[in-house]
Amino acid sequence: MDSLRLLSRSTNISRSKQRDSSHSLPSTGDARQPGLFSRGESPATTQNASRKRKRGANNGAASTDDGPMDFFASKHRTVTVTPPSTRRSLPTASREEHPTARSSNEAEIVRPGEPLLSLHERKAVLKDHKLKVTWVNPVSQPSKDRRKSKDGQKSTKALSQLSPRPLESFAALATRFSAPKKLMANITEQDFEVPTEVQMGALPLLLDPASTFSTDALDMEDHTIDTADGINLLTVAPTGSGKTLAFLIPLLHRLLVEKRGEARTEHRTSTIILAPTRELASQTVNEARKLARNSGLRITQMRKGMRFAAMGHKTDGTNDTAEEKDDSISIVKADIIVSTPGLLESALSHADNAGGLHHVRDLVLDEADVLLDPLFRDQTLKIWTSLSNPALRVSLWSATMGSNIEQLATATIAARRKLLSEQLGVAVPEAPLIRLVVGLKDSAVPNxxxxxxxxxxxxxxxxxxxxxxxxxxxxxxxxxxxxxxxxxxxxxxxxxxxxxxxxxxxxxxxxxxxxxxxxxxxxxxxxxxxxxxxxxxxxxxxxxxxxxxxxxxxxxxxxxxxxxxxxxxxxxxxxxxxxxxxxxxxxxxxxxxxxxxxxxxxxxxxxxxxxxxxxxxxxxxxxxxxxxxxxxxxxxxxxxxxxxxxxxxxxxxxxxxxxxxxxxSAISSKSGYDRRLENKRKGAIAGSQRMGQPGAISDAGEDSDFAGFD
Missing domain, CATH: 3.40.50.300 (P-loop containing nucleotide triphosphate hydrolases)
Known part of the structure; x- marks a missing residue:
């Protein structure tokens, strides 16, 4: 069924114009080259694109059949795979090519194990993809830093700009970061091949910051960063660029590695993802479950009535209290919890519930600028500060991030570290806070x-x-x-x-x-x-x-x-x-x-x-x-x-x-005169209805026969 044909009956719009107008719509357009920013094409790609298509070949265009319209249905398309360095990236929730399209072009993919990129090459790749990585809280300045400002003093700004080695292929997750086989199988099943700009920059930072912050990445000779417990990350990337996958893969990677090493079977909450709306939380849970399929990990969306197990509580049900056995109360048994701030704060407000989150290692703030806005700020900060793990790492993600949000996040991290140091009596080390910006900060999507x-x-x-x-x-x-x-x-x-x-x-x-x-x-x-x-x-x-x-x-x-x-x-x-x-x-x-x-x-x-x-x-x-x-x-x-x-x-x-x-300002197609007449009539009807009520005062007089409108 053609919607435009139905909606434009009795018009002179030709079928050719109708087809042209729908050629590049997001609901029917080809997503084979969906990168946000332009990248160079290889000569082979240009040659293949200019070849004449055979009659009857599937070119990825929208079907013109008169069947039921499904704007969001998956469309299987065959694409030509080009090397990751010359091909645009494919976003997290939009890969629609046929899974078998990869097999015939396997040799064209640049596999991990290629020579390490030099500092100049890394900078060129980051610049080409409009990635900017900045070290927000440099701990100290190297003693041999020869870079000096105009007044002869050593410059601390030389430390801020970083050039980490980007991830140019999802296949590199297996050998470069030793990603678990189950995780790689799920990534392959969803047909993810080439990371988007934000994934290209964020995944190496979160998966293995120690190798990412090499000496030449910092362009320093004697400066080291303590990244044994990970980093805090603040990411600003355009809408629809794949931020969800960028923070889910490192979380699942760490959980699977820990689960394999500890050989544990119980589900211990170690990750919390906060989202401002229920719809976004539900979407995040669905994407996480796709990546964690057949892995044994449990991802749960927080709902009303859910509670956390108290400290020392076993998740096998052997020591459930009478309150926990109540059907109206559900004890959360999950590795990853996705929630809105209000629901999670409500669950933590009950006695002994905060103790159930002492294992939380990662806190993800999706749409962080809203979560730290006055509407959700108190709830978010209460949850953040209630997590008592000294090794807690925080990542903030959004398409818009003002300087006030960054300052609040930096201050909260510092205040929490100071409080934990006083409580434990031992200085809690400061983790690096890295800012990753894709494109122009706080700008609209360019396409x-x-x-x-x-x-x-x-x-x-x-x-x-x-x-x-x-x-x-x-x-x-x-x-x-x-x-x-x-x-x-x-x-x-x-x-x-x-x-x-x-x-x-x-x-x-x-x-x-x-x-x-x-x-x-x-x-x-x-x-x-x-x-x-x-x-x-x-x-x-x-x-x-x-x-x-x-x-x-x-x-x-x-x-x-x-x-x-x-x-x-x-x-x-x-x-x-x-x-x-x-x-x-x-x-x-x-x-x-x-x-x-x-x-x-x-x-x-x-x-x-x-x-x-x-x-x-x-x-x-x-x-x-x-x-x-x-x-x-x-x-x-x-x-x-x-x-x-x-x-x-x-x-x-x-x-x-x-x-x-x-x-x-009222939304109405009626004129002001018509609305006044309607309001007068409504008022007259309401007045006539009150006339029949006991104690009502009539203005019609004792001899009036008016009994109101029917």
Whole structure:
């Protein structure tokens, strides 16, 4: 079934234009070259790409059959494998090539065991992939450092820049880092071959920092780093670049090695992964279970009612207390726990529960800037400081990371180390804190087309969204149009529900009608949220209206676009919203931001991100300079207020302060006059209903026959 053919009936759009418009959509595009940044192609690759395809060969294009549409179905494709050094990387959750495609080209893959790269070569590779590795907390300065500043003093900045040896092939995990066979089998089963930029830089740092921090990697002769217990890592990488796999592989690698060495059978929690939303936590658990299949490791998502075993408690059930035998209480028996901060803090608040986490060795903060934001900060820091293992290592991951978050993380690590040293009476050694940045820090994904559309009023925004929904009223030109499936973001839950009610019948019945559009927000039950997520991933839902609940980390491979019906409250929010499309380097994604006259004072942070993204992609300014100059710049207090409350007239508080402005901001296709008549009628009906109640005061007079509206 062709969605565009159904949605554009009675139009003059030709089939050729329809096919052209869907050629490079993220839901149908080829993911064989999904690297975020350009890399050089080998001559063999260029020659193979220019060859004429045989008739009937499978070229990876989307099927034009009239069968059921499945935007997110796996498409088996055969690809030509080129050497890792000349091929773009493939992201974590997007590899769709056929597993057997590797066998015929096995000899082309550069296997581990190749000569070690020199310092110059490592720097060239890191620069080519736009990787920057920085040592945040250098412990000391080498005595023989001959690098001096202009005033003759020794410079400490020479220590900050690192050039570790990158990982250019997943096959190198087996011999270079002695990865367990079960882990390698699961990686191979998912058809991961070449790491993405963030995986290329992060995996060596986490798997074997001792070999990564060699003397020539630091460009020093007599400086050593104590990495016996690992490092703390702060990673900033674009959305959809494969951060989840980058932190899961080292965790599973260490657990499998420890389990093999200790020959233990019980599940002892040694890793905690925190995520801001339940949807992101569930996605992380699913990805971890794929990598840990048949390994004996247990990964559990924290849910209500779960508790931790007390210190010294055996997990075989031989010494369960009466409370633990209660059916309503579940004792966590897992190697890795994935949770939101609120649920984990609630479990730790019970007596003796904190003792069950004294073995925790790794703490992962996924979307760390949100977890350390005021909304989750107290809960996250309480969990962090309650972990008593002196060898605890922390890694922070996000697409946006402000300097304040980095400073807070550094201060928390130092304060916790000092507290443990006082409690144990022994100085706890300081671990290196390394920062890994991919591309430009806090920038939008470069392979998405950005559009800023002025709609003047709230009714204009609704009309603009309807035009995006209906290609029959959209001009067919050089710019690609927005095609389903796509996400629509609103500022509040109330506005998401209202917008869903307005658009419920905009999709024709022939195309699925009301079943093709849905709303997702935090007020829905867990079962309803899971159902909506499943239907959207299957392709049953084409338009999903939501809040910022889904703007963080959730991976939808086939989302063709994102519509910001309400402008995001910060530049970071914009980066994460539009990051739901263009995943894994897929091109053709569109990000449309509708803004009204009321939004103009708050639009500059969005325009700046768009301009930076275009600059990173080499497309010029990306936005007219006159618009950047004309948009007002917010003060620091105004930015904080916008980030905390959004546009005030669209909130419940704004309705009380300025009812007139709130009425103008209401999502409705009715005019103000029609809404006033409707409100008067509702008031009259409510008044007539009160007339029949005991003690009600009537204004109609004793001789009136008025008995209210039917």
């Amino acid at each position: 998405v087309q950005h559009k800023l559309t002025y709609a003047a009023t709230e009714q204009g925004k609704l009309l603009g969204l309807r035009q995006l929904l209906n290609p029959a009223t959209s001009a067919v030109g050089s710019d690609p149009s927005l095609r389903p499936p796509f996400l629509v973001f609103t500022q509040t839950i109330e506005r998401a529900v209202a917008l869903h009610a307005e658009l419920l019948y905009d999709i024709p019945a022939e195309a699925g009608g009301i079943d093709r559009i849905a709303v997702l927000h935090a007020d829905l039950s867990d079962t309803s949220r899971d159902s909506v997520m499943t239907r959207f991933r299957k392709g049953d839902i084409w338009v999903l209206i939501t809040t910022d609940l889904l703007s963080r980390g959730v991976d939808f491979r086939g989302v063709n676009g994102v519509v910001n019906y309400d402008i995001p409250t910060s530049s970071a929010a914009y980066v994460h919203r539009i990051g739901r499309t263009g995943r894994a380097g897929r091109t053709g994604g569109i990000a449309v931001t509708l803004y009204s006259k009321e939004d103009i004072p708050y639009l500059k942070h969005v325009a700046n991100v768009v301009a930076m993204s275009a600059k990173q992609e080499g497309k010029g300014a990306g936005i007219e300079q006159w618009l950047l100059d004309a948009l007002p710049t917010l003060s620091k207090n105004e930015k904080q207020s916008l980030k905390k409350r959004g546009i005030e007239s669209r909130t419940a508080t704004g309705k009380q302060k300025d009812p007139k402005a709130a009425r103008k």
